Amino acid sequence: MATATATIRNGVNTDQLFATLDAIKADPSIARFQFRARNRWIAGAHNRSTIRDFYAANQEDTSRDGEFVVDAGEPAILLGTDTGPNPAEYLLHALAACLTTSLVYVAAARGVHLTEVESTLEGDMDVRGALGLSDEYRNGFERIRVSFRVKGDAPRAKLREVVARAQARSAVFDMVANGVPLSVDVETP
Amino acid sequence: MATATATIRNGVNTDQLFATLDAIKADPSIARFQFRARNRWIAGAHNRSTIRDFYAANQEDTSRDGEFVVDAGEPAILLGTDTGPNPAEYLLHALAACLTTSLVYVAAARGVHLTEVESTLEGDMDVRGALGLSDEYRNGFERIRVSFRVKGDAPRAKLREVVARAQARSAVFDMVANGVPLSVDVETP
Numbered sequence: 001m002a003t004a005t006a007t008i009r010n011g012v013n014t015d016q017l018f019a020t021l022d023a024i025k026a027d028p029s030i031a032r033f034q035f036r037a038r039n040r041w042i043a044g045a046h047n048r049s050t051i052r053d054f055y056a057a058n059q060e061d062t063s064r065d066g067e068f069v070v071d072a073g074e075p076a077i078l079l080g081t082d083t084g085p086n087p088a089e090y091l092l093h094a095l096a097a098c099l100t101t102s103l104v105y106v107a108a109a110r111g112v113h114l115t116e117v118e119s120t121l122e123g124d125m126d127v128r129g130a131l132g133l134s135d136e137y138r139n140g141f142e143r144i145r146v147s148f149r150v151k152g153d154a155p156r157a158k159l160r161e162v163v164a165r166a167q168a169r170s171a172v173f174d175m176v177a178n179g180v181p182l183s184v185d186v187e188t189p
Numbered sequence: 190m191a192t193a194t195a196t197i198r199n200g201v202n203t204d205q206l207f208a209t210l211d212a213i214k215a216d217p218s219i220a221r222f223q224f225r226a227r228n229r230w231i232a233g234a235h236n237r238s239t240i241r242d243f244y245a246a247n248q249e250d251t252s253r254d255g256e257f258v259v260d261a262g263e264p265a266i267l268l269g270t271d272t273g274p275n276p277a278e279y280l281l282h283a284l285a286a287c288l289t290t291s292l293v294y295v296a297a298a299r300g301v302h303l304t305e306v307e308s309t310l311e312g313d314m315d316v317r318g319a320l321g322l323s324d325e326y327r328n329g330f331e332r333i334r335v336s337f338r339v340k341g342d343a344p345r346a347k348l349r350e351v352v353a354r355a356q357a358r359s360a361v362f363d364m365v366a367n368g369v370p371l372s373v374d375v376e377t378p
Contacts, residue, residue: 012268024316031320036309037278039282040306063264079209082252090286093259104233120225131220133220171277174327180332188348
């Protein structure tokens with residue numbers, strides 16, 4: 001029993017983690033993933049994404065037993081009725097979630113038991129950009145500040161090293177920091 | 190009554206929309222916004238953001254009557270238990286939601302009545318990057334494809350113009366396409 005429980009650290013099955021890394025090293029083709037979202041406009045600033053299927057390990061994934069439904073909106077001052085967080089807030093959430101999961105996985109792999117991980121994120125924006133009132137301001141956040149609070153059974157330097165490694169490997173951190181090539185197609189049936 | 194109902198287009202109060210633009214032109218200081226998210230790790234790939242307060246129009250907003258709670262997770266193949274969409278999927282959702290709301294607002298301002306707006310987004314990733322197995326692959330998506338399907342009472346060329354304008358002014362499109370300066374602080378109490 002001690003052996004069985006020892007493989008779970010921070011809620012992560014580290015045996016499975018190392019087995020996954022070995023499997024990818026043996027057959028890199030399984031590392032190709034495609035994630036997807038489908039969105040439908042409802043009214044005004046209210047729209048809804050459904051998220052379920054994705055491609056991984058040379059096949060369509062069938063492990064999810066239902067779709068996730070995520071609603072977006074805008075607060076009153078941005079002409080919405082608060083049907084959900086707004087898109088920029090969802091971007092902050094995506095960034096927080098990715099850094100946190102990366103941090104938790106890195107800690108699990110390195111033998112660090114975490115007891116608390118919290119983060120606050122702030123993004124500053126002058127809405128003259130997105131509202132088309134001025135070209136002096138970009139549409140998105142001018143900057144994003146992320147503040148982590150991390151506790152665990154390792155020395156502070158080790159905890160900071162784990163956060164730094166997570167930042168260096170987070171998928172969403174990379175995308176938000178560096179941008180992604182984007183294409184937009186339009187069908188008007 | 191005809192006058193009152195005429196101010197709502199695509200679920201957007203266009204009188205309020207134009208009044209907002211005029212108010213910002215008269216006092217640009219109200220265009221400064223700050224959005225926020227707070228995230229807490231729960232276990233493994235499960236973490237949760239709470240989203241409520243933000244700064245706008247020279248004050249803390251008090252219009253929201255509660256906080257939004259958004260859970261993230263990972264599917265089994267990425268060592269999670271599917272407690273929510275994963276962070277990269279949330280980034281796709283943020284992008285879809287922002288482009289859609291921008292499109293709906295632009296159409297409302299330009300007198301275009303929309304009847305349907307749907308989008309599908311796909312992001313391709315080789316997870317050798319994020320898993321730290323290879324420096325030849327970036328951590329995030331190599332590319333994102335967005336496909337819109339838009340119906341309304343305007344000619345196709347006009348609908349395409351509305352989508353192009355939305356893309357040119359979307360906050361999240363800008364951030365994902367061009368990146369954002371990011372800082373990460375760590376507290377280890």
